[in-house]
Amino acid sequence: MKNKPELLAPAGDLERLEIALLYGADAVYVGGPAFGLRANAINFTFDELKEGSAFAHKLNKRVYVTVNIVLHNEELEQIEEYLHKIEATGIDAIIISDPAIIPIAQANTNLELHLSTQQSTLNYETVRFFKEQGIKRIVLARECSYEDIKLIKEKVDIDLEVFIHGAMCAGYSGRCALSNFLTDRDANRGGCSQICRWDFILMDDNNRPIIGDKDFTLCSKDLSLLSYIPELIDMDISSFKIEGRMRSLYYIATVVSIYRKVIDEYFSDSKHYVYNEEYERILRNCANRDSVPQFFNNDYGVNCSYYNGRVEISNQDFLGIILDCNNGIATIEQRNYFKRGDIVEIFGPNHEVVTYKIDKIEDENGDLIDIVRHPRQIVKIPINEPLEKYDMMRIKKLTN
């Protein structure tokens, strides 16, 4: 049997870091105060990095910080001091994109270095080169196929990290400056304005529009390698990465818990492993775009295109988060409208899914109510199940 892969989740803030780790991630990646590719996310302060890393280490888990922008001259001059401060927080590794950071980090810190997918690494020669420069792990380009990854792993003994789930760039990472040109926001320094999801009109050589039922877009569907987890484990891939530092708590909890189950199920008994379509249904319900294997199975043609422009399905499944459960009363913080009579599912990291019909709801004053309509409203529901803080309640879908 191969080594058990790390399940690596995104975390946009401390709360999501805790959720990701509690729901089964072995490690999280987060943005620090600067130099990360999600400049419009909340990101972590140095103190929060320290706190998050202490939380993770108590659980024997790891925290990686993205330092993956493409540097300009002015940032180059600030990077050494920044790396010192990052190292002092106790995090486990940094994910870099710009090779200029390699000698600076090596000369001034003991930080473990991972190479970002922003380098678009697609072949074993490049992987071997960066290994020789002291890179501990390579995050492969999302354009890699199964055959590409397998050959790279066979040719070079190094930790490989592969994206298994989430949104995709339409272009090669690092080679898209649409955001720069159309909105003055630098994609390679964390300002990407996702022009690939805009609608355009395609024109021919006589400036006549070529118009389908929907406008032209570069947008692609999301990635899901749920059905290929056994192949990836058999290839001895070190880390399975979930995209989405700006995703919600519910999304993180759902996606992490599903992949946790699949990895554990296959790893514990690969001979009798059976693909569970229910997991696929749950992932589909919590996503806001269709997902496909993309380049992994070389089917990146028309089936990967997404012609809904910026229209995305707003997910209403997530009803609330459990804050507390004592003496058969669950305290819940509302996240979407629900009401008495709804049939719900409650899931968490430490128990099977509980299905329950809501018979009674009390507000914070103890008054009985029928509908929970206010954002983040705190309510109490009697439920005779051993629920825990951070369990999540979603609507039970009777059909797909």
Next chain:
Amino acid sequence: MCQILFSPADWEQLHSCHNVDAYIVGIDLLSVNFFAMTLDEVITLINKTDKDIYIALNKNMSNNDLPLLEGTLKTLNKYQIKGIFYADVSLIPITKRLHINIPLIWANEHLTTNYGTMNYWHKFKVKGTFISNDITLIEIMDILKKYKGFKIVQVFGYLPMYVSKRHAIKNYLTYFNLQTKSHQFKLFKEDKYYPIIDNDIGTIILSSNVLCDLMGFCKLKQNDLDIALINGYGFSADIINKVLTIFNSVNDNNAEKLQSQLISTISNIDSGFWYRKTIYKVKKNEK
């Protein structure tokens, strides 16, 4: 002395635009953003011309591309080639292992943004850099001072914005069952047209405007720019010949007048990012 490196858009430009120091061309299946031809055609060009030749082998290389890349490098190594533009790091170990003596030029168009990374690659025998088109003139001039290798900057033409492995036009036509006999396409958005090309490599998109700022070019020359690249894409050979004449004769005294002449010929000229700084922190509550 700043040399003029011309990137022709097609055979016609290659055959009729001679007021240059060097040409750069690509090779089928190994190049993006440059006019690509077969290896045999490249060899014929090398043998026929008295100009310097640069070759772009600058696509993102998968494992499957490596045998073709190695074979091409071995063949090119027998000829007088001034430099190879590359984007994929694999060219560094491969050229070392194969003892290829053609200088490498780092040309990953949006990553070549600081002198530190350029000097990092210089330690691995990368002799020059094609500097990014989305940084300011001040940043470029700082690089000219602090980078040890030779420096190339695009000074005229449409700018590369996007490279993808996906076939965006083919997918759109297929999905909506659309027919067209067109071989050239543009994307239209907010009164601007962006050239888009879907070929064997995937999809590339170019800027809506044409970079041309002769005053800025003069400053770069005064700050020891080694090579100025002129991209012929989207223009007739006649216009490119006028452009080449102007770039060969421009100086501080006539730059403004010549700039006006060019604007009267090419309406969508601008100065790219030379005086325009990109932003990347967009939230008010940033830490």
